[in-house]
Amino acid sequence: MLDEILRLIKVEHVDDLPVLWAQVEKMRIPALCDAFLPTYGHWKDELSAGDVIGVWLTFITSEGDHGLSHVQPWVEAHLETLTACVRKPMRPLDFSDDRWADLLDRLAETETWAALETVLNGEVLRVYELESDTIRLDRTSAPTYAGVNGDGLFQFGHSKDHQADLPQVKISLSTLDPLGLPLTTAVVRGNSADDPWYVPEIQRVQQTIGVGGKTYIGDCKRGGPGDAGLDRTGR
Numbered sequence: 367m368l369d370e371i372l373r374l375i376k377v378e379h380v381d382d383l384p385v386l387w388a389q390v391e392k393m394r395i396p397a398l399c400d401a402f403l404p405t406y407g408h409w410k411d412e413l414s415a416g417d418v419i420g421v422w423l424t425f426i427t428s429e430g431d432h433g434l435s436h437v438q439p440w441v442e443a444h445l446e447t448l449t450a451c452v453r454k455p456m457r458p459l460d461f462s463d464d465r466w467a468d469l470l471d472r473l474a475e476t477e478t479w480a481a482l483e484t485v486l487n488g489e490v491l492r493v494y495e496l497e498s499d500t501i502r503l504d505r506t507s508a509p510t511y512a513g514v515n516g517d518g519l520f521q522f523g524h525s526k527d528h529q530a531d532l533p534q535v536k537i538s539l540s541t542l543d544p545l546g547l548p549l550t551t552a553v554v555r556g557n558s559a560d561d562p563w564y565v566p567e568i569q570r571v572q573q574t575i576g577v578g579g580k581t582y583i584g585d586c587k588r589g590g591p592g593d594a595g596l597d598r599t600g601r
Contacts, residue, residue: 380447386424387451394489396420402482403472412454415469418461421448434466480570487549487574498575500543503567503584505560507534523557538563540571543583549574 390396396416403415425440426432441448442458449456473479491498509532512520520533527534534556540549550570554563568582 376446378444378447381444382428383424383444383447384451386427387420387448390420390423392493393486395423395486398482398486398489401485402478403469413452413456413460415472417452417454417456418465419469421452421456421461422466424448434463434470437461437466438463480573483550483570484573490547491575496542496545496547498542499579500581500583501540501549501568501571501575502543503538503540503564503582505536505538505563507536507556509534519553519555521556521558523555536560538567540567 396414396419399416399419400414403419405414421441422437425437429436429440438458438461441456441461445456445458473482490496507523507526509525509527509529510520512533514520514522514533519535521535522530522533523536524530525532525534536554536556536558538550538552538554541547542549550567552563552567552570564582564584571580571582
């Protein structure tokens with residue numbers, strides 16, 4: 367009898383998972399994701415797409431790791447804790463590579479991502495009563511050893527990391543200043559110029575926090591003719 371009881375005992379590290387999941391719920395990430403990513407009928411469980419994304423964000427924040435293949439074994443090691451947090455039955459198989467590939471393909475659709483980003487920003491600003499008068503715009507590059515495809519994101523271009531021999535992607539980011547809260551993120555081809563991205567990035571920010579009464583901070587490229595026109599019209 368004692369041997370049977372001992373076999374039923376499972377030790378898990380709770381770590382920071384309940385705190386992180388509470389934050390995910392406070393930001394309404396699962397609910398907002400479900401509004402834009404309806405759960406497919408072939409998902410044979412009670413978890414929605416938003417639940418799966420919420421658990422993935424918990425994994426990224428807790429482990430400092432975004433590798434898709436690492437999520438399933440991590441869920442298996444924390445299954446009881448995560449089940450208690452989400453309050454739904456779950457299986458490690460619910461977080462397989464195939465499911466992640468499906469979700470990321472759907473999140474990568476430009477219209478879907480822009481709409482989700484807009485409502486999520488609005489929710490965060492409302493919940494935390496954040497000031498949104500000053501926005502900082504910047505862009506960086508990320509080198510990679512990936513192969514170069516003529517139509518792909520990875521391209522050779524001017525490298526801010528002084529690694530011109532490696533292909534790269536460019537990442538543009540707008541944040542609330544001085545808090546540093548990201549508002550919009552865009553990943554573009556590594557050989558694209560920096561100048562043209564300011565106007566569309568500002569327009570995306572305006573969809574979230576409105577037009578007028580805002581200060582946009584950027585580097586010297588921010589003073590181009592296109593940006594001046596945007597400043598005059600507010601559009």
